[in-house]
Amino acid sequence: MNHQATEPHWFKSSYSSGEGGECVEVCLAPDAVQVRDSKRAMGPVLSVDANAWSAFVEQAARG
Template identity: 40%
Template sequence: MHIRADDLNVDWFSSSYSNDQGGQCVQGGRLSDTMAVRDSKDPHGPAFTFPAASWNEFIRAVSDGQFDA
């Protein structure tokens, strides 16, 4: 689901793997049972939300290399 980032009461964070790329990163925010994601270059723009279980499965798949080219 996508909503305006401003409509979420969340503390946004960047990955520890992000470096200073001039604000070019994805930021996340944890809600009770949801993970929100937004583009750091557009902090007032859209945010996408995912059920926590789905987000955790995605992170697990990335860590396992399932999306490596």
């Protein structure tokens, strides 16, 4: 068997301008969502339960 470790896939919002402003990156894991500061890729990572993340996104979409 060949078990290769894969790097996490981090992505930014499509609303991010890419001009170095304030932005977060998100990585989807099997049972959590990870969030980090895009300007500090090697900095701390916040891991949030997938259900809690969904509730947060729904609430944010409502304004």
